[in-house]
Amino acid sequence: MTAPALLTAEHDCSAFVCKHASLAEWLQQRALANQHSGSSKSYVVCNDTGQVIGYYALAPGALLPSAAPGAIKRNQPSPIPVIVLGRLAVHQDWMGAGIGLGLLKDALLRSLQASAIIGGRALLCHAIDTEAKNWYLKWGFVQSPTEAFTVMVKLDSASEPLI
Numbered sequence: 001m002t003a004p005a006l007l008t009a010e011h012d013c014s015a016f017v018c019k020h021a022s023l024a025e026w027l028q029q030r031a032l033a034n035q036h037s038g039s040s041k042s043y044v045v046c047n048d049t050g051q052v053i054g055y056y057a058l059a060p061g062a063l064l065p066s067a068a069p070g071a072i073k074r075n076q077p078s079p080i081p082v083i084v085l086g087r088l089a090v091h092q093d094w095m096g097a098g099i100g101l102g103l104l105k106d107a108l109l110r111s112l113q114a115s116a117i118i119g120g121r122a123l124l125c126h127a128i129d130t131e132a133k134n135w136y137l138k139w140g141f142v143q144s145p146t147e148a149f150t151v152m153v154k155l156d157s158a159s160e161p162l163i
Contacts, residue, residue, distance in 0.1 A: 001053070001099075004106040007031055007042040013052045016091055020128055023089040027055055031087075040086055043106060045099060054099040056088040056107045058114075063124060067146045072122050072154050082152065083111040085125040104139060108153070115155045122152040 007013075013028045031042040040059035044052045062079035063072075073080060085107050090099045111123045125141065127133035127149045136151045137143065144150035 001048070002046045004043040004045050004056075004103060007035060007044050007055070011044050011046065011052050012050050013044075016052050016055075016089075018089045018092050019095075020089070023087055023128070026087060027052070027089070031055070031057060042087075043103070043110070045103065047094075051091075053091040053094045054089065054103050056103045057086040058107060058110060059084045059086050060120075061124060063122070063152075067144045067150065068122070068152070069142050069145060072142075072152060076121055080122070081120050082122045082124040083114060083120045083155070085111075085123055088125070100135070101139070108155075112155055120155055122154050124150065124152040126150050 009032060013031070016024050016027055018024050027042070031040075034040045034057070035042055040057045042055055042057040044055040047053050061082045061084035063082050065073040065076065065078050065080060068076075068080055088100065088103055088107065090103070108123055111120065114120060125136055126147075127136055129149075133143070133149055133151055141151035141153045144152065
């Protein structure tokens with residue numbers, strides 16, 4: 001298995017299948033175009049034959065203070081600058097192998113590095129379903145007080161135990 005790398009046209013995404021078809025379709029049809037337009041950056045891990053078995057996407061974003069927990073909104077401008085974890089998915093054949101957690105750690109590390117350069121208070125994710133939301137909560141994310149499936153983790157030294 002490869003380390004997470006920036007998605008390129010050479011990566012084979014054609015056989016990627018996961019629980020939510022929309023996540024596979026986005027990888028196969030939109031990820032590279034979004035990357036070229038500057039909307040997001042996608043990072044992939046591949047198996048030994050070069051097929052993508054997991055990915056995530058990061059993008060800049062903003063959050064209204066009313067949608068942020070106290071520790072995240074305290075002393076912040078409106079809107080609050082965040083980094084959005086727009087997608088994270090693992091091929092169905094590789095579920096349970098720790099790839100999702102590895103991708104989350106990599107996304108958090110890259111977000112910490114980006115926030116040190118340009119700012120960013122939190123890594124924010126709009127979880128696709130309850131199972132995904134609970135998975136993020138297990139890893140230290142907190143739920144938005146106003147959005148049931150929006151979770152976030154503050155980007156500072158408190159995030160480092162996950163890394």
